[in-house]
Amino acid sequence: MITRSPAVLQRAPAREADTEPLTVTPAWQTQLARAIRDPRELCRRLRLDPAWVPGAEAGHALFEVRVPEAFLTRMRPGDPADPLLRQVLPLIDEAAPAPGYVADPLAEAEHTPQRGLIHKYAGRVLLIASPACAVNCRYCFRRHFPYAENSPSRAQWERTLDYLRDDASIREAILSGGDPLAASDRQLAWLVERLGAIPHLKRLRIHTRLPVVIPDRIDGALLDWLTATRLQTVVVLHINHANEIDDAVIAACQRLQRAGATLLNQSVLLRGVNDSVDALADLSERLFEAGVLPYYLHVLDPVAGAAHFDVPDDEARERVAGLREVLPGFLVPRLVREIPGEASKTPL
Numbered sequence: 468m469i470t471r472s473p474a475v476l477q478r479a480p481a482r483e484a485d486t487e488p489l490t491v492t493p494a495w496q497t498q499l500a501r502a503i504r505d506p507r508e509l510c511r512r513l514r515l516d517p518a519w520v521p522g523a524e525a526g527h528a529l530f531e532v533r534v535p536e537a538f539l540t541r542m543r544p545g546d547p548a549d550p551l552l553r554q555v556l557p558l559i560d561e562a563a564p565a566p567g568y569v570a571d572p573l574a575e576a577e578h579t580p581q582r583g584l585i586h587k588y589a590g591r592v593l594l595i596a597s598p599a600c601a602v603n604c605r606y607c608f609r610r611h612f613p614y615a616e617n618s619p620s621r622a623q624w625e626r627t628l629d630y631l632r633d634d635a636s637i638r639e640a641i642l643s644g645g646d647p648l649a650a651s652d653r654q655l656a657w658l659v660e661r662l663g664a665i666p667h668l669k670r671l672r673i674h675t676r677l678p679v680v681i682p683d684r685i686d687g688a689l690l691d692w693l694t695a696t697r698l699q700t701v702v703v704l705h706i707n708h709a710n711e712i713d714d715a716v717i718a719a720c721q722r723l724q725r726a727g728a729t730l731l732n733q734s735v736l737l738r739g740v741n742d743s744v745d746a747l748a749d750l751s752e753r754l755f756e757a758g759v760l761p762y763y764l765h766v767l768d769p770v771a772g773a774a775h776f777d778v779p780d781d782e783a784r785e786r787v788a789g790l791r792e793v794l795p796g797f798l799v800p801r802l803v804r805e806i807p808g809e810a811s812k813t814p815l
């Protein structure tokens with residue numbers, strides 16, 4: 468105090484900023500807990516015509532709405548066609564049955580030797596590290612997934628780890644979900660340490676949308692365990708439109724890269740979201756600005772409630788051919804479909 472000049476003391480009480488509420492962003496856990504879960508609230512916040520509300524409520528009854536604030540702020544208010552909003556706004560179309568659209572299109576129920584573990588492809592195993600997601604995407608192929616039955620306890624994790632230890636052909640553990648980064652860093656640090664202790668494992672892959680919808684998820688506690696592991700890490704993001712990538716997302720990607728992660732992206736080709744060459748080219752360009760390479764462009768899995776997002780295969784191929792004309796090869800994603808029983812994703 469004695470070192471303060473009288474001038475400072477005089478000015479201090481007059482500073483407006485001291486009396487204004489602080490605009491500190493809450494921790495990711497709080498942002499997640501505060502995500503919008505009410506379809507009316509979603510419509511109201513985006514200033515949609517009330518005519519959208521009944522459809523939103525009907526869809527919500529089938530698969531609940533969930534949209535974090537940080538994702539909402541990237542949408543254009545008053546525009547029901549906004550490409551980010553379309554991914555999360557339930558429509559009355561979801562209630563319409565569509566032939567061929569089923570609850571478990573990938574037949575994952577048949578490939579679950581243990582709770583929370585899916586071993587379909589050689590050398591890599593997918594682990595359901597968290598049943599929850601930070602955002603509920605309407606086209607999600609796991610929208611009917613029985614997560615409650617696939618949310619492992621510690622004892623079940625031990626059995627999953629035994630499964631990995633016993634199979635020396637497994638090189639890569641893929642943390643998936645839900646969204647694996649919805650789990651706590653305490654849990655993830657524990658799991659990743661155990662995985663790192665399995666000698667034949669080389670890679671840790673994380674399939675996540677959290678750095679996109681709540682970029683603050685990439686915080687110090689996460690970077691601690693990510694940096695500590697001996698495993699090579701690959702983070703596969705899920706971004707469908709260039710507008711999803713704002714400065715906060717770019718900064719989160721940079722933090723992941725500094726921690727040594729290779730960044731890839733997978734998208735789903737979605738009617739009304741990214742079904743044009745321009746939208747896909749903008750996405751690839753913007754991904755690369757964020758240090759992310761396009762990996763897969765998935766055609767829609769025929770999950771019940773998502774038929775209105777479908778883009779026919781011929782159109783899908785045309786879009787990718789169009790991309791090849793305007794982008795370098797490394798910015799063109801591989802167009803794939805997942806066919807139950809196949810040994811890998813199937814190129815179209």
Ligand SMILES: *Cc1c(COP(=O)(O)O)cnc(C)c1O
Binds near residue numbers: 585587592641
């Ligand atoms: C998609 C998927 C993978 C990963 O496949 P890659 O081609 O290696 O990206 C692994 N396991 C399951 C069950 C999958 O669905």
Ligand code: SF4
Binds near residue numbers: 603604
């Ligand atoms: S984040 Fe992924 S798993 Fe979760 S709802 Fe969206 S598409 Fe599905």
